[in-house]
Structures are given as C-alpha cells and as structure tokens.
Amino acid sequence: MAKQSLPQINQLSKYLTKETLLPIYFLCGEDSYTIEQAVDAIEKVVSPLLGSGFDRDVFSGDKSFELNQVLDQALSFPFGGEKRLIEIKNFEKLTDKKSLSGYVKDPASFTVLVITQNGSVSDAAKEPYNLLIERKYLFEAKPITGSELADWFVRLAKKKNLDIPEDHARAVIEVVGENKSLLEMQIQKFIDYSNSGKKLTVEELVKLSSPTKEYSIFDFIGSIGKGDKSKSLEVGFNLLDSGVEIVFVINMVAKFIMTVAQILDLTRQRISENEGARLAGVSYYYYINCKKATFFMSDTRLHNASRALLNADLAVKSSGMDHKTVLQMLISELLGEVATSPLQN
Missing domain, CATH: 3.40.50.300 (P-loop containing nucleotide triphosphate hydrolases)
Structure with a gap:
C-alpha cells in the first residue's frame, strides 16, 4: 500500500x-x-x-x-x-x-x-x-534538497538584503550540507563580511562557509584531484582536528569521484560545461573544480577510487580504527599506484 x-x-x-x-x-x-x-x-x-x-x-x-x-x-x-x-x-x-x-x-x-x-x-x-x-x-x-533547497537559500538571503545567485548558493550548500540552520548561519557571516555592500564572489562564499579557518573541504578535494599526497594529508588532518567528521570527508570524496566519473563520460560526449553541470546536478563552480582533477581522469583510477572509498567506509563502520588512520589509508589507496592489467582482481 x-x-x-x-x-x-x-x-x-x-x-x-x-x-x-x-x-x-x-x-x-x-x-x-x-x-x-x-x-x-x-x-x-x-x-x-x-x-x-x-x-x-x-x-x-x-x-x-x-x-x-x-x-x-x-x-x-x-x-x-x-x-x-x-x-x-x-x-x-x-x-x-x-x-x-x-x-x-x-x-x-x-x-x-x-x-x-x-x-x-x-x-x-x-x-x-x-x-x-x-x-x-x-x-x-519534509526536507528539501537540490535546486529546491538552493532556491530556498537564495530567497532567505534576499529577505536579508543579500543577493546570492542560485549557482553560488549550490556551492555553499555543497560545503555546509543541507542543514537549514547551518545555512542560515552562513548568511549572517556573509552580511558581516560584505558590510560595504559589495557582491561576494563564489570563492569568498566558499571560504566563509568552510568549517575551518585554515582549510575547507574543497581544499582537500583539490589536493586529492591533483594527486598531491602530502598536501592531502596536511589538509585532511587539519579538517579532522577542526571537528569535521570522517564520515563527512568520505561522503564528499565519494561525491567528488562520482562527479569526475560523470565528467569523463560527458566530455566524451562533447557536452558543454554548463549543460554538464546541470546533468550532473552540481553547481558550475563545483563542476569546473572537479574537471581540474586530471589525476582521476581514467577508468582505471576511478575504479580504484571506488574500492578505496568502500574500504574506508567499512573501516569506519566495522572497526575501532582511529579516524586519522582511516583518512591516511583512504588517501594512500586513492593516490597510490594502480595495476592496469585487465586480469587484476
């Protein structure tokens, strides 16, 4: 029924x-x-x-x-x-x-x-x-998501005399998450920062929305996308020390890998970036950042990344492993050497 x-x-x-x-x-x-x-x-x-x-x-x-x-x-x-x-x-x-x-x-x-x-x-x-x-x-x-949530965020900001384009709103939501209370808190930060009345860039909005003053989750994703292991460890540990949950980090990396896989497929179809972002259901800003992740632009590395994420998820759920150890394992498996033989298990 x-x-x-x-x-x-x-x-x-x-x-x-x-x-x-x-x-x-x-x-x-x-x-x-x-x-x-x-x-x-x-x-x-x-x-x-x-x-x-x-x-x-x-x-x-x-x-x-x-x-x-x-x-x-x-x-x-x-x-x-x-x-x-x-x-x-x-x-x-x-x-x-x-x-x-x-x-x-x-x-x-x-x-x-x-x-x-x-x-x-x-x-x-x-x-x-x-x-x-x-x-x-x-x-x-009922909770709202996607474009409906972005539209709500834009309207809430407008009530407070703050103009935020929908695409920028999506970028903020990707950093903060879908909790409306947390999103409302960001608007006050934006207002305080832009007391001169200037319109904030998407980079400024993302930086202000970050849960840590030193690094944001986008910094972590960016270092992963470049294949920079040492920087990924530095940024990742900073996020954990600042109170960011390991589950949130894993979920954001999973979203990143899924988007990169979509970009690889859409690029092969010669789909434009604007249309690609729409089809992938992400902001244009996020789409472009993911497109810079040349390290993962191969089916082999994407397959390896999926296994690394699965291993990290299992480690969190079924073991008492320290979260920094889990993160280190995830980064090592994401950015390590992968076999290219089709006979690999």
Whole structure:
C-alpha cells in the first residue's frame, strides 16, 4: 500500500491569523528547522491573546510523560486573556499517544495546543494521527534538497538584503550540507563580511562557509584531484582536528569521484560545461573544480577510487580504527599506484 501523502507545512500560513487559528497544530517531519520556524509563527499570532505568562506552557515529552494531565490543563480556562498556549515537544517519545484522540475530537476553543514530533508519521491510519489528519490539524515538514533547497537559500538571503545567485548558493550548500540552520548561519557571516555592500564572489562564499579557518573541504578535494599526497594529508588532518567528521570527508570524496566519473563520460560526449553541470546536478563552480582533477581522469583510477572509498567506509563502520588512520589509508589507496592489467582482481 502506498504511503499516504500528508498535508505539508507550507499550508500553515492559511491558519496564522487571529480569525483562522486552529485549536491544535500537530507539526511533524524530518525538517526540524521548518518546524521550529512554524512554532515561532504560531506563537507570534497567539502571544497578544494571552492574559499573562501563566497562560503559556512548554512541555518536553518522554516515556514517563503524563499526557492526560497536560490535556486537562488545556481544558482549563485562561487566567484573563482570550487564549491559552500549550506546546508539547518530542511527541514521538510518548507511550500513551492514543490519549490525544479524545481531545482531538473535542478540543478547547480557548486553547491553542502545539505539538511537535521529530520524524515522519509511520502509520497515518492509526490514532491519533488519522483524527488529526481528518480535522486538518496535522502538517508535515519534509526536507528539501537540490535546486529546491538552493532556491530556498537564495530567497532567505534576499529577505536579508543579500543577493546570492542560485549557482553560488549550490556551492555553499555543497560545503555546509543541507542543514537549514547551518545555512542560515552562513548568511549572517556573509552580511558581516560584505558590510560595504559589495557582491561576494563564489570563492569568498566558499571560504566563509568552510568549517575551518585554515582549510575547507574543497581544499582537500583539490589536493586529492591533483594527486598531491602530502598536501592531502596536511589538509585532511587539519579538517579532522577542526571537528569535521570522517564520515563527512568520505561522503564528499565519494561525491567528488562520482562527479569526475560523470565528467569523463560527458566530455566524451562533447557536452558543454554548463549543460554538464546541470546533468550532473552540481553547481558550475563545483563542476569546473572537479574537471581540474586530471589525476582521476581514467577508468582505471576511478575504479580504484571506488574500492578505496568502500574500504574506508567499512573501516569506519566495522572497526575501532582511529579516524586519522582511516583518512591516511583512504588517501594512500586513492593516490597510490594502480595495476592496469585487465586480469587484476
């Protein structure tokens, strides 16, 4: 059976005025950033309707959480204002989720109950989720990726009077990752750096987005692409010392190798660089940098790189090997001599 499509959190704006307030907002999904933003938006509408601080409560759920006690509180009248605001976090940790069903059927008109759940709803046909959906109280926040995420980043920057082209946004996302909170933090850094109002180059954006002051992941990829073992070790160790996770490094190298393999194929087809970047699903800046990786521009080296990445991934997951040792092994296998015989195992 196909998974039921749930109402999306972008529909919430229809219910964010005094006249359209819902008695219950159940916000769930993998996009915690958007859920937090939605909670802030609801609070902004409800806060002027509260009589005092006693009309606002925030609870964090766990296995021992007594949901019925909170629901009884939701049924009690406000201290003097028009509304009572109650927020329950981490609904996924509660053991008595079905207790919410009775309240969903007959919620208090003077209470706004905001419930957040980390993660998606596994079975929308079960209570209380089916009742929440039926009454249009449930909203899901799905994570966005690719061009959709880049477009979101561009629009967020524009709200703060910062002009970032979509291609540059993609380059920043490739460095920072797809965490919206981290991406938002980069925008403030960009604003502080460009206080003169000048438009930042993609190189400046990437440098500012780097998790370490000395080197970025792009520096590591660049040294790998040139076949420079000593520089790769220097940059790689610097990244680990600065708190970058070995899994992130391996994933970025895997993406790099996959892109180089695509470039090799697209170049043979005489595809233009702009079109190639689009087909590869990466920014033009990243595509061009990968194209400079002449060391890996052969099927033999790419095949060897795939094995090196597999070995590194297995070392991280199935052994207690020190992360610097794993990185050293990865670099040695990536940049070492490879046999060219077709009989090689």
